[in-house]
Structure formats: structure tokens, C-alpha cells
Amino acid sequence: MNEKKEIVRKGYDKIAREYQAYRHTFDNAEVLKEFSSHLSKSARILDAGCGAGIPFARLLFQLGFEVVGVDFSANMLRLAKKSVPEAALIKGDMTRLGFRDNSFDGLVALYSIIHIPREMHASLYQSFHRILKPGGLMLVCLGSDEWEGEDEYFGARMFWSEYSLKEALQMVKSAGIRLLSGKHLIIGKERHYWIIARNHKDDPK
Ligand SMILES: C[S@@+](CC[C@H](N)C(=O)[O-])C[C@H]1O[C@@H](n2cnc3c(N)ncnc32)[C@H](O)[C@@H]1O
Numbered sequence: 001m002n003e004k005k006e007i008v009r010k011g012y013d014k015i016a017r018e019y020q021a022y023r024h025t026f027d028n029a030e031v032l033k034e035f036s037s038h039l040s041k042s043a044r045i046l047d048a049g050c051g052a053g054i055p056f057a058r059l060l061f062q063l064g065f066e067v068v069g070v071d072f073s074a075n076m077l078r079l080a081k082k083s084v085p086e087a088a089l090i091k092g093d094m095t096r097l098g099f100r101d102n103s104f105d106g107l108v109a110l111y112s113i114i115h116i117p118r119e120m121h122a123s124l125y126q127s128f129h130r131i132l133k134p135g136g137l138m139l140v141c142l143g144s145d146e147w148e149g150e151d152e153y154f155g156a157r158m159f160w161s162e163y164s165l166k167e168a169l170q171m172v173k174s175a176g177i178r179l180l181s182g183k184h185l186i187i188g189k190e191r192h193y194w195i196i197a198r199n200h201k202d203d204p205k
Pocket of ligand 1: 005008009012023048049050051052053054055056070071072073076092093094095109110111112115116
């Protein structure tokens with residue numbers, strides 16, 4: 001595996017319990033409400049980089065959606081299996097999603113794209129476009145500033161990678177996914193740009 005991704009995978013394997021214990025300090029209720037209001041009751045949702053499955057995968061399941069979670073950290077996924085056993089939880093790399101075209105009505109990636117090496121972001125959005133149905137909905141949070149580097153996170157080595165907001169939004173648009181809403185939110189102590197966007201197929205980008 002790519003060295004940068006391996007830092008992230010090993011990092012989350014090491015800090016899975018600490019991260020889960022800290023996760024409740026991020027209240028995503030507002031974005032969940034907005035995202036879910038656009039979805040039909042029987043929607044099938046992918047949580048890409050689902051982590052320990054709380055709160056988002058579990059809340060999506062409680063709202064009645066079919067939830068599929070993907071994460072490449074075995075220890076995060078083990079916690080997710082306890083938190084949301086009803087979800088289909090798959091160990092895998094979200095930059096290599098093997099799902100069929102048009103598999104999902106919705107897709108969320110919360111605090112996970114910021115860990116993907118940015119040279120892979122354009123192809124990541126293209127794969128989201130491919131596996132989302134036409135009209136499918138995407139909720140992601142992006143970093144606000146262009147930055148790539150490593151630091152220590154809960155005592156583990158960690159890697160982060162972000163484009164400028166302008167470039168990131170252009171990539172989303174180029175993939176055929178169009179913004180419905182976008183806003184900076186400070187949740188917990190972290191500031192991210194949250195977007196809800198709709199997938200468009202069969203029409204000019
Ligand atoms: C900050 S945590 C967020 C977890 C969850 N989305 C949440 O909101 O709590 C980032 C998660 O993304 C996962 N992740 C990062 N890069 C990944 C990749 N390339 N493939 C699969 N999972 C990845 C990590 O293992 C970790 O569980």
C-alpha cells in the first residue's frame with residue numbers, strides 16, 4: 001500500500017479506542033438532518049471511512065436506511081461491528097471501491113477524505129460519481145486550506161492531505177457532482193467545509 005495511506009491505516013489501528021471515546025465531542029446532528037431530509041426512506045448509503053460507526057453509520061441505520069461502511073483500519077471496523085452490527089461493514093480502501101455502478105442512493109465521507117493523499121482526490125470523486133445513482137446524494141467534509149503533512153494524533157503518527165477549497169470544489173464539479181449546499185462549520189473544535197451535493201449522470205457537466 002501507498003506509504004501515506006499506510007501511516008493513516010496504522011495510525012487508526014493504534015488509536016481506535018481513543019478516537020471512539022473522543023468522537024461524541026463532534027455533534028453532526030445538523031448535517032445529518034439536512035442530508036437525510038433529501039433521501040427516501042429505503043435509501044442505501046455508503047459510509048466511506050466509517051471509522052467506529054458512531055455516530056453517523058448508526059444514526060443512518062436508526063433512520064431506517066440501509067448502511068454499508070468501508071474502512072481500512074481493522075480496529076476501527078471491529079468497533080463499528082459492535083456499534084452498528086446491522087450495517088454491512090467491509091474492510092477495504094475507499095480509494096479502490098469495487099462496487100458496481102449506480103450502487104448507492106447516498107454516500108457520506110466524514111473526516112476521511114482529509115486523510116487521502118490529494119493526488120488521489122480527483123479519482124476518488126470520480127469513483128463516488130460512478131457508484132452513486134443518478135440523482136444520488138453526497139455528504140462530505142473538506143479541509144479549508146491547502147495542506148499536506150504529518151503530525152501526531154492521539155500519540156500516533158498521522159497523515160493529512162487537503163487541496164484548497166476552490167480546487168476541491170472544482171474536482172467535485174468535474175466529477176459530475178453538483179453542490180446543493182456548502183458551508184464552513186465548526187464542529188467539536190474543528191473547522192471544515194461541509195458540502196451536500198447531487199450526482200448527475202447523462203447530462204453535460
Ligand atoms: C477521522 S476518522 C473518521 C471516522 C468516521 N467517518 C467518523 O466520522 O467518526 C477517519 C477514518 O477514515 C479511515 N480511512 C482513511 N483513509 C482511508 C482509506 N484510504 N480507505 C478506507 N478508510 C480510510 C480511517 O481508517 C478512519 O477510520
